[in-house]
Amino acid sequence: MYRKRREYLGALHEQRAARAVLTERLRIARELHDSVAHSIGIITVLSGAAARVVQTRPEQTRQALTGIETTSRETLLELQRMLGALRRAEPDDAMPGAASLAPAGSLADVPQLAERTADAGVRVHVAWRGERRPLPSEIELSAFRIIQESVTNVVRHSGARTCRVAVGYEPEGVTIEVVDDGDDGLGGPGRPRHSTAPCGSGFGLLGMRERVSLLSGQFSAGRRPEGGFRVTARLPA
DSSP: OHHHHHHHHHHHHHHHHHHHHHHHHHHHHHHHIIIIIHHHHHHHHHHHHHHHHTTTOHHHHHHHHHHHHHHHHHHHHHHHHHHHHHHHSOTTOOSTTTTOOOOOOOGGGHHHHHHHHHHTTOEEEEEEESOOOOOOHHHHHHHHHHHHHHHHHIIIIIOOSEEEEEEEEETTEEEEEEEEOOSSSSOSTTOOOOOOSSSTTHHHHHHHHHHHHHTTOEEEEEEOTTSSEEEEEEEEO
């Protein structure tokens, strides 16, 4: 009887550990996608712009190369932070958060995000509503990542030259809206459309849904009838 109980408890512990490992892997995957994919998208756009004007506009080329260098350094630091956290985690610490990937983004970083995105040719207009206040770290990080991924999709897939970001502070949470007008609502010539499928940019939409779901929030994303794309989220706090 005692042996069967011990075997049962052992199997239960293994199941919980396996679920915890899977949860942690998904969390790390979201972090890598949201931070690195954004930077690579910016670098891709800047390098393309530099290649097009290298012979005719040396000053614009220099600005694009400076942007590439800055974004590359930031991406390298982010990867080093994540890898360092993973190396510090002990095998037995397979619980969510064990790798201690400290939040590396918050709503306070949105203006800097807008500035980097402008370097890639998309102007981001940010509007703040309500009384700004500090939010729990997981809310701050998730809100920033949702905005970051949404803006990345605008840069890489919409063909739009501008997008609007609205952050609203409410008594019981924070709301986010990211809207672009696109070229014709379907993306620019030769550029892929926004996708809700789990491939290409769809991983970004899936990751945003997962973040919001884990925080018991609300999320929606889709094309606008008047053209372009809209992402909205509400996170309780």
